[in-house]
Amino acid sequence: MREGVSAAGPKAVVTRAVVIRALLVAGLLVALPLLVLWATGGLGDIARWAAEGQHDAQNALARAIRSLRAGEAGALLVLLGMAFAYGVFHAAGPGHGKVLIGGYGVARRVRLLPLMTLALVSSLAQATVAVVLVYAGIAVFDWTRERVVGAAEDVMLPASHAAVALIGLWLAYRGFRGLVRGMAVRGHVDDHGHEHGHGHVHDEHCTHRHAPSVEEVAAVTSPREALALVAGIAARPCTGALFLLVLTWQMGIGAAGVAGAYAMGLGTAAITVAVAGLSVWAREGMLSVLSGHRVARALPVLELAAGLTIAVLSVMLMVGSV
Amino acid sequence: MTLIRQTLAALALSATSAAAHPHIFIDTGLEVIFDATGRAEAVRVVWVYDDFYSLVMLQDRGLDPDGDAKLTPEEEARLSGFDMDWDTDFAGDLYLLDKGVGPVALGRPHDWSARVEQGRIVSIHVRDIVTPFAVTDAPLVLQVYDPTYYVAYSILGTPLLSGPGAAGCSVQVFEPDLSAAQEELQAMLQEYTADQSVEQDFPAVGANFAEEARMTCAKG
Numbered sequence: 336m337r338e339g340v341s342a343a344g345p346k347a348v349v350t351r352a353v354v355i356r357a358l359l360v361a362g363l364l365v366a367l368p369l370l371v372l373w374a375t376g377g378l379g380d381i382a383r384w385a386a387e388g389q390h391d392a393q394n395a396l397a398r399a400i401r402s403l404r405a406g407e408a409g410a411l412l413v414l415l416g417m418a419f420a421y422g423v424f425h426a427a428g429p430g431h432g433k434v435l436i437g438g439y440g441v442a443r444r445v446r447l448l449p450l451m452t453l454a455l456v457s458s459l460a461q462a463t464v465a466v467v468l469v470y471a472g473i474a475v476f477d478w479t480r481e482r483v484v485g486a487a488e489d490v491m492l493p494a495s496h497a498a499v500a501l502i503g504l505w506l507a508y509r510g511f512r513g514l515v516r517g518m519a520v521r522g523h524v525d526d527h528g529h530e531h532g533h534g535h536v537h538d539e540h541c542t543h544r545h546a547p548s549v550e551e552v553a554a555v556t557s558p559r560e561a562l563a564l565v566a567g568i569a570a571r572p573c574t575g576a577l578f579l580l581v582l583t584w585q586m587g588i589g590a591a592g593v594a595g596a597y598a599m600g601l602g603t604a605a606i607t608v609a610v611a612g613l614s615v616w617a618r619e620g621m622l623s624v625l626s627g628h629r630v631a632r633a634l635p636v637l638e639l640a641a642g643l644t645i646a647v648l649s650v651m652l653m654v655g656s657v
Numbered sequence: 658m659t660l661i662r663q664t665l666a667a668l669a670l671s672a673t674s675a676a677a678h679p680h681i682f683i684d685t686g687l688e689v690i691f692d693a694t695g696r697a698e699a700v701r702v703v704w705v706y707d708d709f710y711s712l713v714m715l716q717d718r719g720l721d722p723d724g725d726a727k728l729t730p731e732e733e734a735r736l737s738g739f740d741m742d743w744d745t746d747f748a749g750d751l752y753l754l755d756k757g758v759g760p761v762a763l764g765r766p767h768d769w770s771a772r773v774e775q776g777r778i779v780s781i782h783v784r785d786i787v788t789p790f791a792v793t794d795a796p797l798v799l800q801v802y803d804p805t806y807y808v809a810y811s812i813l814g815t816p817l818l819s820g821p822g823a824a825g826c827s828v829q830v831f832e833p834d835l836s837a838a839q840e841e842l843q844a845m846l847q848e849y850t851a852d853q854s855v856e857q858d859f860p861a862v863g864a865n866f867a868e869e870a871r872m873t874c875a876k877g
Contacts, residue, residue, distance in 0.1 A: 386682075390682045390809070394709060396708075397712045581717075
């Protein structure tokens with residue numbers, strides 16, 4: 336391939352640019368609808384398939400736990416494998432973790448690798464929260480299983496939805512601010528020709544630069560924002576992981592349960608990392624069809640729309656979960 | 658604006674319906690019991706819990722400590738009724754629709770028992786039909802579903818029809834028609850207006866995604 340490019344010269348470079356552009360546009364056509372449908376549960380068949388897969392994995396997991404307790408060889412490996420599968424299927428159904436990661440990936444011009452890392456980290460943090468909750472609850476405070484699961488579902492679940500809703504509102508607010516600033520700058524230019532924009536561009540002869548640049552709008556993600564994202568997802572431990580942890584603690588095979596909870600987390604991460612990839616593909620596809628200065632205008636709109644979607648969905652979920 | 662509102666309504670519906678993951682899976686056996694005059698008077702419900710939740714339940718209660726998945730009669734007696742302490746507003750995840758429409762009032766559960774078969778908890782209870790009635794060729798629809806989708810139900814085999822008046826009746830289980838259910842959801846959203854509560858309408862939609870049994874009886 337390389338030789339072909341050098342031999343054909345500029346023409347091949349152009350062709351490659353066209354191919355890349357086409358791939359990005361495909362992101363808009365393929366990834367975006369898929370993402371929206373998936374995140375909102377529109378794919379009834381996938382949700383059903385995921386539930387059936389989870390059912391099988393759940394039964395196999397129970398059998399693996401029984402064999403482990405009976406001291407059968409290789410049972411731990413089966414347990415870990417089934418916990419991983421459980422995580423994959425459980426996450427393949429719609430859920431707020433994907434809504435948040437996907438929505439964030441669309442809203443902010445965050446790069447692919449950091450977003451995927453964020454997805455992985457939040458899944459593992461979710462497993463950690465489950466472990467801490469169960470061991471603090473049962474081992475330290477002597478809670479029953481019902482109380483532990485109750486705490487997760489009645490307190491932590493609404494709290495997690497609220498946190499995610501706030502992140503959505505924050506994104507929407509940023510988008511709104513960007514939009515207003517963009518309009519103010521454009522209005523200014525229209526009225527007064529060569530006047531300064533809001534003082535941050537000091538080149539009188541360059542009015543077309545008065546709108547915020549792509550780089551300015553797509554400000555680098557702060558560590559605090561990343562932390563909020565992880566916390567929003569991790570604050571709600573998976574009930575399946577809680578069941579597994581309590582069960583194995585009661586049976587005296589707690590270490591296997593902790594390992595299983597992290598295997599579930601990795602399974603969940605497999606899906607959320609894929610969603611992160613899809614969301615970046617969809618967003619770049621959307622932006623690739625716009626010319627340079629329009630991208631700067633589109634970014635705040637995307638941010639506003641994705642932020643509002645996250646916020647509205649989370650509030651709905653919160654109302655449903657209280 | 659209509660588009661935005663409809664999109665939001667669709668998001669709201671799908672969020673409430675599908676965002677909850679099932680954590681418990683129950684295969685449900687149903688038996689419609691008839692009285693001597695041919696009226697449907699009660700439904701016996703058999704819940705077969707999944708392996709995992711069964712294990713959680715048994716372990717929680719300290720039952721089956723040797724792990725052989727066999728309970729002694731004393732242990733069975735202790736397990737019995739573990740899932741029968743219902744809140745007053747819990748509908749038992751069983752819905753009967755007379756002629757496919759009208760909801761049929763059901764009484765509280767009674768005559769319950771529980772046992773373990775192949776590691777799975779089998780829990781049985783009976784619900785009386787408050788006003789027994791004769792079923793005609795317009796089907797009596799039986800649905801099992803959890804509106805919150807915390808429990809995923811499926812119907813086990815074909816429901817049984819028992820009692821002296823069951824002759825001439827037949828029953829069949831239908832898979833949910835997902836595309837039809839989606840269409841109905843769309844149609845409902847078209848009619849959705851701002852003063853209607855999407856939440857309130859939700860259970861009817863959820864039922865469209867559940868398996869159901871339809872029972873008819875020949876006239877005469």
